[in-house]
Amino acid sequence: MKSNKIDQINLALKTCNEELFRGGLTSSVDYGVAYLLSKYTSDTDFAYDCVMSVIERLIVRFDSLCGADDFHFNSYFIKACKNQLLSDIRKLRRTEPLIDSHNLQDSNETIYEMLFSRDQKEWLSHCLSKLNDHQFDFIAWLFQNPRAEKLELEGHFSLPVNAVYQKKHRIVKILQKCISLFT
Amino acid sequence: MYPLVDDLIKGRLNEQEVDQVWTEILNNPELFAYYRTQIGLTVELSKSGYKRQVKKSISKWWYAVAAAALLVISVGLYLFSASAQNEKEFQAFIAFNAYDLESFDAYRSNKSDDSTFNSKITQATTSLLLGEIENAINMYSTLIENSIFENEVNALLYFNRSLVYFANKDYEMSFSDLKKALSLTKDETLKNKIVYQKLKVLVAQEKFKEARSYAIKCLQSNLTLTKSQRAYIKSIAE
Numbered sequence: 001m002k003s004n005k006i007d008q009i010n011l012a013l014k015t016c017n018e019e020l021f022r023g024g025l026t027s028s029v030d031y032g033v034a035y036l037l038s039k040y041t042s043d044t045d046f047a048y049d050c051v052m053s054v055i056e057r058l059i060v061r062f063d064s065l066c067g068a069d070d071f072h073f074n075s076y077f078i079k080a081c082k083n084q085l086l087s088d089i090r091k092l093r094r095t096e097p098l099i100d101s102h103n104l105q106d107s108n109e110t111i112y113e114m115l116f117s118r119d120q121k122e123w124l125s126h127c128l129s130k131l132n133d134h135q136f137d138f139i140a141w142l143f144q145n146p147r148a149e150k151l152e153l154e155g156h157f158s159l160p161v162n163a164v165y166q167k168k169h170r171i172v173k174i175l176q177k178c179i180s181l182f183t
Numbered sequence: 184m185y186p187l188v189d190d191l192i193k194g195r196l197n198e199q200e201v202d203q204v205w206t207e208i209l210n211n212p213e214l215f216a217y218y219r220t221q222i223g224l225t226v227e228l229s230k231s232g233y234k235r236q237v238k239k240s241i242s243k244w245w246y247a248v249a250a251a252a253l254l255v256i257s258v259g260l261y262l263f264s265a266s267a268q269n270e271k272e273f274q275a276f277i278a279f280n281a282y283d284l285e286s287f288d289a290y291r292s293n294k295s296d297d298s299t300f301n302s303k304i305t306q307a308t309t310s311l312l313l314g315e316i317e318n319a320i321n322m323y324s325t326l327i328e329n330s331i332f333e334n335e336v337n338a339l340l341y342f343n344r345s346l347v348y349f350a351n352k353d354y355e356m357s358f359s360d361l362k363k364a365l366s367l368t369k370d371e372t373l374k375n376k377i378v379y380q381k382l383k384v385l386v387a388q389e390k391f392k393e394a395r396s397y398a399i400k401c402l403q404s405n406l407t408l409t410k411s412q413r414a415y416i417k418s419i420a421e
Binding site: 006028030034035038039073074075077078079082088108109111112116117121124125130139140143144146147165169172173174175176179180 | 185186190193198200202205206208209210215216218219220222223224225226227228229308309354391418
């Protein structure tokens with residue numbers, strides 16, 4: 001996924017470069033799908049269709065958006081994806097209720113499947129195996145006890161809760177850097 | 184913003200907050216990378232008995248990677264040299280090739296109770312895997328200079344440093360470390376790995392004539408080679 005996606009889209013709109021605009025939009029698809037899966041639906045195909053509808057609409061509107069100073073792509077994109085999804089849900093519900101109630105665990109797994117290829121999953125395991133035992137036990141406990149409250153965290157690690165979060169953040173950053181070698 | 188990403192994954196945010204966080208994520212690739220890592224960890228680490236699975240799958244995985252790497256190398260080492268221009272890919276490749284570090288970690292944990300030494304080795308390994316080349320070279324160099332360990336440990340240290348030099352395209356130093364490692368070790372598995380690496384260095388240096396005669400020498404020697412190892416060396420020798 002390109003790191004300069006928003007810059008690319010803004011530049012495309014400023015310079016009225018449609019090709020660059022399309023390129024930027026294409027690299028935004030995963031973000032839009034992950035956003036919808038994180039809160040509103042567990043159906044990847046449905047989320048994907050909604051995002052693609054928004055992108056098609058944006059491409060059609062390119063001429064009117066081009067040169068506009070007050071267009072903020074990211075907030076527009078997020079709102080448009082959600083509205084598209086809600087509107088499609090309403091339409092679908094007239095015939096049959098296709099959308100299940102949102103399940104957080106399922107949605108995280110669906111997003112994981114979408115964002116990580118098989119090789120990247122292997123690489124994640126490899127990165128985890130490179131942590132020392134202490135770091136691994138620390139991070140494993142935190143992720144296996146996501147609902148642990150302040151007192152439980154402090155009691156388990158014998159650290160103030162802020163230090164726990166800092167330490168976790170540091171380890172996640174190490175892993176993030178390791179993962180980035182393969183993405 | 185990072186704690187909010189954690190809350191997003193744990194489902195602790197309301198609709199408005201979710202939209203705000205995603206607007207920020209869209210604007211900040213670093214934040215998206217963090218979100219992606221957290222999602223991966225949330226799903227992987229919530230599996231029960233994860234640690235054992237990792238150790239099992241990693242060893243299988245390394246065998247697969249080693250076999251795949253050998254195949255790729257034998258088919259197109261030159262292509263690899265060209266693709267090495269992509270620094271990220273190159274570092275990932277080196278990290279893949281550093282499967283020796285696995286055995287090294289296991290070896291030194293049997294041999295050394297010195298926690299400072301163990302922690303320094305872990306740091307050096309992490310640096311290598313994170314592509315912090317200079318840092319890794321400095322760490323291995325310090326360990327080698329101050330080493331009070333037996334020859335086999337030193338041989339592995341030299342071998343690991345040679346991988347880092349190779350990643351840094353410092354082929355002369357890489358070759359010199361490999362020679363030292365070979366003179367120190369009696370371990371057949373390590374010897375095989377050193378032989379491979381020496382061939383890789385010679386080919387990277389475009390010393391094809393030397394690589395060929397070295398490969399022929401290897402085939403004639405008493406080295407215990409697997410089929411795939413022999414195939415690779417043969418491809419250089421022919």
